[in-house]
Amino acid sequence: MYLERIEITGYRGISRLTVNFNNQTVLIGENSWGKSSLLRLLWCVLGNGEVPYEFVEDDFRKEVSDYQFERYDEEKQTKYLHEKDISVVLVFREVVLGAALKDSRLQRLYPAWVRCRDSYSRVFYYLHGHMNCNGSVFTDHSFLDANGDLLNQHVSMMKQVVSLLALNPLFRIRDRRRGNHGLDFGGDADNTFRREQDYGSESTGYQNGFDNGDSEDYDYSGDDVSETSFNTAGADDVGRKNQVFGRKSGQQKALEHIRQKLPKFLKSMIVSDGENVADTLLSENLDAINTLLEHYFSIVPPLSRTARGSKGRKTGRDIQDIVLRPVSNEAFGSVSKLLNHSGKRSIKIILSLIVASFVDDLEGRKIDSQARPIVVFEDIESRLHPTVLMNIWNLVDLMPIQKIVTTNSGDLLSAVALSDIRRMCKTVSSVECRFIDEKKFNSDEMRRIAFHIRINRPMSLFARAWIFVEGETEIWLLNEFAAILGIGLQAEGIRLVEYAQCGAGPLIKLANQLGISWHLLADGDEAGVKYARSAGNGDSDDCVTLLPSVDIEHFLYDFGFADVYRQNCGVSSTHNLSRNKIIDMAIRRKSKPGMALAVVDEARRRGKRSIPHLFQKILVKVKSEANNRH
Structure with a gap:
C-alpha cells in the first residue's frame, strides 16, 4: 500500500x-x-x-472578507462572518492486485477498502474540519467510496482510521x-x-x-x-x-x-x-x-x-x-x-x-x-x-x-x-x-x-516561460535586447531554449504538460516556415513569430543595423556590394555570434528605440505571460 x-x-x-x-x-x-x-x-x-489529527483554528484558510472590522456591538461574540470548512482526502492504493484481500497487514483496514474501475482496491481516508463563526472547530474522520460518498456512515470506523495511521x-x-x-x-x-x-x-x-x-x-x-x-x-x-x-x-x-x-x-x-x-x-x-x-x-x-x-x-x-x-x-x-x-x-x-x-x-x-x-x-x-x-x-x-x-x-x-x-x-x-x-x-x-x-538545461524546468530560438545568435540578441528594455529574463522566470537540433515539437509538448508558457521565434526560410507550421496549431498561432526575412542576420540588416554589417565586412567601400555579400563577408570575418554582439553593442549606444519592434513585442508579451503564471 x-x-x-x-x-x-x-x-x-x-x-x-x-x-x-x-x-x-x-x-x-x-x-x-x-x-x-x-x-x-x-x-x-x-x-x-496513531492519534487522529484534530484541526485547529489556524488551519482554516482565511480571507480578508472573513473578518468583521466594524464591530460596534461589544457584546457580539462572533469572530468571523462566514463558517469555514476544510476537506482532505488521502487515497491509498494496494500495489499488487488483490493484496488488500490476501495480506493480513492490509486486512486490518477492512471494510475501508474500495474496489475501483481499474480493479485495484483503494482506501479513501476523509478528514473534514468545520469552524463556525465563533471559532469553534470540529473534525470528522471517515472513509469514502469510489463515488465520493461516505462509507458505512452509520458505523464508527475509528479502528480502521487508527490502523491506517499506524501502517503509514x-x-x-x-x-x-x-x-x-x-x-x-x-x-x-x-x-x-x-x-x-x-x-x-x-x-x-x-x-x-x-x-x-x-x-x-x-x-x-x-x-x-x-x-x-x-x-x-x-x-x-x-x-x-x-x-x-x-x-x-x-x-x-x-x-x-x-x-x-x-x-x-x-x-x-x-x-x-x-x-x-x-x-x-x-x-x-x-x-x-x-x-x-x-x-x-x-x-x-x-x-x-x-x-x-x-x-x-x-x-x-x-x-x-x-x-x-x-x-x-x-x-x-x-x-x-x-x-x-x-x-x-x-x-x-x-x-x-x-x-x-x-x-x-x-x-x-x-x-x-x-x-x-x-x-x-x-x-x-x-x-x-x-x-x-x-x-x-x-x-x-x-x-x-x-x-x-x-x-x-x-x-x-x-x-x-x-x-x-x-x-x-x-x-x-x-x-x-x-x-x-x-x-x-x-x-x-x-x-x-x-x-x-534534462542534461544541458535542467534549470529550464523551473522557468515560467520559454522562448524557443534557433541558435546562439538569437540567445545573445534577446538576452541583451531585453536588458536594454529593462527586462531581466532570469528574474522574470524566462528561459531562452534552442530548438534547432532538438526540434520544436517535443519541447512544446513538454512545456504544455508542465504548464510553462512559450513563444517560438523562427527564421523566414523554408525550415523556419516548417517549424512555425508544426508549432502553430489553432490557439498556438499567437505563440509563433516568423521573421519577415530569410534569417536573423538579414532581418537585422533590414531593420536598422545595416551599418554594423558594413563596418565589419572588412572592406572600405561597400557601394558595389549586394546585401547578401556584405552579410556573408561580415559573418566570415566575425562569425554569427560575433556579429550579434556587435549589433547589441550598437543598440546599447543608440538606446531602446533602435531595438526592432518585432523583438520588443515578443519580449513584452512573454514577460506579461510569465507574470500571469506567478
Missing part, C-alpha cells in the same frame, strides 16, 4: 490542490505555491502516530543545522501528541527513503511500488523479520544500547556540521547508524524491485531507463556499497545528519511493527555543493520506501524519472499540479528532451 493522491480544499495557504504521488515524487514550484501548507498537513495527519507513518528528514534540534510541541493541552513545526518559513531538509544494505538482492522493475512481503523469503530473512517485528531476539538489547549511544554523537554532528568530529569516531558510529536504519527500515519491502532470481530480472539500465533518468546511480547497488566504496567523509557526515533528523523525529513515537513509512525530504540541496548533492542523492535514491521530495536543484531533476516530477503552478483560485504523461511522447522525443533539457 502506498499514498497515491491527496486532495485538499481550504487548508491554510491552499485554496484547492490535488497531488498524485508515485513511489518517488519530486515537487517543484515557486515559493508561494503552498509547499509549507502541504508538508505541514501531511505531517499533522500521518506524523503523529510519515517521517520528516530535514536540515537540523539551523539551530532547533528538537521538535516543538504545539496545540491544545489535550492534543500533546500532535507535533507542530513552524511552517511559516520555507525551511530546508526533506529527502527520499532508506536502504537496508540488501539492495543488491533486487532490481528495478518499473515505477510502481512493490507490495512484496517476506512470505517468499529464505530462513535468514524470516529470522530477520522476527527481529524487526518486535519479537524477542538477541539484537534488542544491542538496539537499546545504540539508541542510548547515538544521541550525543548525532548532536555533535548537528552542531558542528561534522567538521569537528574525528574520522575514527565517525567510522565507529557509522556501524551503529547502519544497524539502526536496518532495524527500522528492513521491514520495508524492496519497492520497485523484484526478488533475486525472479524472471525478467534486469542486469542493468536499458535504453528506456537511460532516457527517463539521464543521471544514474547504477554504480552503487546499495547504501552499503556506496559507503564502503566511496570513502568520502562528506557522505558519511550527511548520512549521520539524516539519521540525526530521523532519530529526533522518532522520539516519543511508537512505530507499528508492520508499518510502511513515508519519508519526506525538503530542499536537500540546501548548503550542499552540487557534487556532494549528487553523492547524497545516490544514497537517498537507493533507500527503498515511498519518498516525497521538494527541491530547487536542476541537477537533482536530471537524476529522477520525468514522470516523478510534479510542477506546482499557482493560479488565482487554486494550485495546479502539472506532470508529464510519458505515453504522449515516443522514445525519440524522450531522448531529445533528456539531452537538450
